[in-house]
Amino acid sequence: MCPMNPLRYDLQIIASWITPGARVLELGCGEGDLLLWLRQNRQVRERGIEIKESKVVKCIEKGISVLQGDINTEIMDYPDQAFDFAICSQTLQQVYDPVFLIRSMLRVADRCVVSFPNFGHYKTRVQLMFTGCAPVTKELPYEWYDTPNIRVLSLRDFENFTRQAGFRILKKAAINTKNHQMEGKTVTFLPNLSATYGIFLIGHQ
Amino acid sequence: MSEYIDHDHNGTTVGQVEKQFFTFAGKEDPLLLESGASIGPVTLAYETCGTLNADRSNAVLILHALSGDSHVAGYYTPEDPKPGWWDIMVGPGKGIDTDRYFVICTNILGSCMGSTGPASVNPETGIPYGTDFPLITIGDMVRAQKMLMDHLGIQKLLAVVGGSVGGMQVLEWCVRYPDHVASAVALATTCRHSALAIAFNEVARQSIMADPNWCNGHYYEGPKPGMGLAIARMIGHITYLSDESMRLKFGRRLQNKSALSFEFGAEFQVESYLQYQGRKFIERFDANSFLYITKAADYFDLAREHGKGSLVKAFSKCLARFLVVSYTSDWLYPTYQSKEMVTAMKKNNLDVSFCEIEAQWGHDAFLLPNGKLDQLMKGFLNRVSHESAPV
Numbered sequence: 094m095c096p097m098n099p100l101r102y103d104l105q106i107i108a109s110w111i112t113p114g115a116r117v118l119e120l121g122c123g124e125g126d127l128l129l130w131l132r133q134n135r136q137v138r139e140r141g142i143e144i145k146e147s148k149v150v151k152c153i154e155k156g157i158s159v160l161q162g163d164i165n166t167e168i169m170d171y172p173d174q175a176f177d178f179a180i181c182s183q184t185l186q187q188v189y190d191p192v193f194l195i196r197s198m199l200r201v202a203d204r205c206v207v208s209f210p211n212f213g214h215y216k217t218r219v220q221l222m223f224t225g226c227a228p229v230t231k232e233l234p235y236e237w238y239d240t241p242n243i244r245v246l247s248l249r250d251f252e253n254f255t256r257q258a259g260f261r262i263l264k265k266a267a268i269n270t271k272n273h274q275m276e277g278k279t280v281t282f283l284p285n286l287s288a289t290y291g292i293f294l295i296g297h298q
Numbered sequence: 299m300s301e302y303i304d305h306d307h308n309g310t311t312v313g314q315v316e317k318q319f320f321t322f323a324g325k326e327d328p329l330l331l332e333s334g335a336s337i338g339p340v341t342l343a344y345e346t347c348g349t350l351n352a353d354r355s356n357a358v359l360i361l362h363a364l365s366g367d368s369h370v371a372g373y374y375t376p377e378d379p380k381p382g383w384w385d386i387m388v389g390p391g392k393g394i395d396t397d398r399y400f401v402i403c404t405n406i407l408g409s410c411m412g413s414t415g416p417a418s419v420n421p422e423t424g425i426p427y428g429t430d431f432p433l434i435t436i437g438d439m440v441r442a443q444k445m446l447m448d449h450l451g452i453q454k455l456l457a458v459v460g461g462s463v464g465g466m467q468v469l470e471w472c473v474r475y476p477d478h479v480a481s482a483v484a485l486a487t488t489c490r491h492s493a494l495a496i497a498f499n500e501v502a503r504q505s506i507m508a509d510p511n512w513c514n515g516h517y518y519e520g521p522k523p524g525m526g527l528a529i530a531r532m533i534g535h536i537t538y539l540s541d542e543s544m545r546l547k548f549g550r551r552l553q554n555k556s557a558l559s560f561e562f563g564a565e566f567q568v569e570s571y572l573q574y575q576g577r578k579f580i581e582r583f584d585a586n587s588f589l590y591i592t593k594a595a596d597y598f599d600l601a602r603e604h605g606k607g608s609l610v611k612a613f614s615k616c617l618a619r620f621l622v623v624s625y626t627s628d629w630l631y632p633t634y635q636s637k638e639m640v641t642a643m644k645k646n647n648l649d650v651s652f653c654e655i656e657a658q659w660g661h662d663a664f665l666l667p668n669g670k671l672d673q674l675m676k677g678f679l680n681r682v683s684h685e686s687a688p689v
Contacts, residue, residue: 140649146670149653153621154673156681160640160652170644 100130102270102277103290107180107206110264110294111135115177118142118202120164120194121184125152132157140176142167165190168197176202183290185209186242192258199297204263208292211267213247213285232270232289248284248291255295264294311381312347312389312396315372317412319343322445325421329442335432339421342446343368343412344404347388348396350452356683357452358394359443360384360403361460361467364534364591365583367411370403371396386667393675398683399456406467407442408434408590416586417518429515434590436463436598440470447478454478456686457679458618461485461664462631463591466598469639472618473604480686481619483678485664485671486628488635489609489642490599495630498537499592502530506585515586527585528576535575540627540660544568600639609642616643620650621678623664623671630661651678 100108104127111117113135119128122141125148131137141159143149152159160167164181165188179202181194186209188194198205210232211217220228227237235242246254248267255262267284268291270277280288321341323329328338345368350357360370362383371388373381387393388401405413408431416431423430447455458479460468465487472482491499509526511517539547548568552558555565564570605612620643624636633654643650655670657663664671 146654146656149651150670150673153651153653154677156677156684158619158649158651160644160650161654162637162652170641172645172647175647 099275100126101274103208103268103274103292104130104182106266106268106279106292107182107208108135110206111137111178113137116140116175116202118168118171118176118179118198120168120179120181120198122148122152122157122159124148125155125157125159127180127182128152128157128159129155164188165194165197168194168201171201173200174203177204178202179205180207181205182208183210186244186246188244191244191254195258195260195295199260199295204294204296206292206294208290209246209251210242211248211285211288211291212245213249214289215286218286248288251291251293255293259298260295261298262293263296266292268292310389310391311385312372314376315345315347315369315374315382317343317345317368317374319412320446320449322449329438329445331432331438332435333433337414337432340407340414340442340445341412341418342404342407342414342442344402344446345369345372345382346400346402347371348398348400350400350450354452355454355456355686356399357447357450357455358399358401358457358459358679359447359455359471360388360394360401361443361458361464361471362403362406363460363462363464364588364595365579366405366464367409368403368405368413369411370401384665387672387675393672394459394679395676399679402446402450402452404443404446406463406591407439408587408594410584410587411582413442415584416515416590417584426516426518428518428586429589431586431590433593433597435594436466436470437474437603439594440467440474443467443471444475444478454480454686456683457481457483459483459485459675460487462487462661463595466595469600470598472616472620473600473612476615476617479618481621481678481682483621483623483675484636484639485623486625486631486636486661488631489601489612489639491596492635495537496596498533498630499596502533503589503592505529505533506589509585512585515589517585522580523585524580527580527583527588528573530585530588531576531579531583532572535572537630538660538662540629540658542627542658543660546658547571609638610645613639613642613646613648616646616648618648619682620648621674622650622652623674624652624654625657625659625661625663626654627658628661628663 117137128139149161179198217228267280267288323338323340328336330336369382371382371385405411408415410417420427458471465484468484506526509523511521512523551567553570601609624633640652
């Protein structure tokens, strides 16, 4: 077995929510770090979807089952409830139609995990307040003209959204990360102000 | 597929290999073909490299494309100038590692490189079959290969691997013998030919049949339809490349001259290249085999044959884990055709990985040195060899 790199902090949280032996689909699985960890430590049956060829190659090299393609279209061909979990980590803010995507995730899986950077973090608020410019932070490092993050949302936005769209939040974690997201801690005090990322486990209403 | 037989740049090789033969299906029990006709005896030429392990669970069957043969890797003699056609992929420590896997490659039924085909002698008449040879299908080829696996005592293949027409055989294996295949690698292939692919094949066949030496396929006593076969090969080579690769490889450069000479000789480099490929091909390949194999490829339709028209249904009995690879510049079997099979596999909840490799060399890319394909192959086979239980 190849030596494992330590898992990014937010992925550690997600991993802790996945039951052993589950069938897991990850949308935008990158180089497959989370799926490999889950397979080796939770004995899951894994599938990934990743659009970038070089990352797909890395996944397959590790023995991960992965499809090259766009998450919004690739998710459509799976049978209903083919998975126990569908995971979409740090990508929701880049999705054109999040309602459709989450509905699709809940069609193919019993539960889904989504995570995203929190635009309600105090540093973002302060930047906008005092500079009058679109915020640029470690978690949101892009300028307004080149950002892939087309959906600007805070933890509170997302909770409101789940209520309106009819999704049920089963678990949530507000986290603050440091050291290139390798370390972090969960935040309980004023999470929408002090957390850099939000992670939600969602089920049907 | 083209001939890109390259020596491995690292110099590693499986070493010396030997072409072997397996003959089955006698006059009493001939091989019944999908067309309803039957033939016998049937001989398959095959080669092996690596060592079959004690529980016979490390066998990898490699399936060659249109013009390939059983000589997948290594050398016949120490003086042999050229190794097998996929020497860059098959060998110690390579993508298909012969230190770990027992590799088998067999010449397809209908070919002319040692297996029974139209150039073989018809036992009824004592002369070569020619066009009396019955039409064969990809399914027939695979059924013959299954006989060879039974003969070798291999109950379950760890993997079947092939590109192009070889990839069709890979898919056929998985659908026809689901219990006998643990995994499958389908490269630059399709579940059925597009009209474009059939059109190119038909022009190639017409050029053979229009050659006055073809004589309705009974030319083995006299001169061969070399011109027709050479033109057929030239057409093939156009489809194996791409606009981009031709532009990079030849552009409008002239061959051995600096100005146009206002005559019909081969002036452009691309003309000279195609003519060279045509000439080289007729030295080693039989025109009738070309007709039979291209026809089998055109007939191939996994959905029609195994799913009453539905590709999803065709894959419904499959159990294998799949790796499907397409190439961005392949216009013979473009990516959408690979995606079609991937979608059908997904709908059946099959374990499938898919990668579209960025490559400018067109359909032929799977035969060219490509670090990415080596990595994919290694990772994929490693996973299946750890997870597939011995039979």
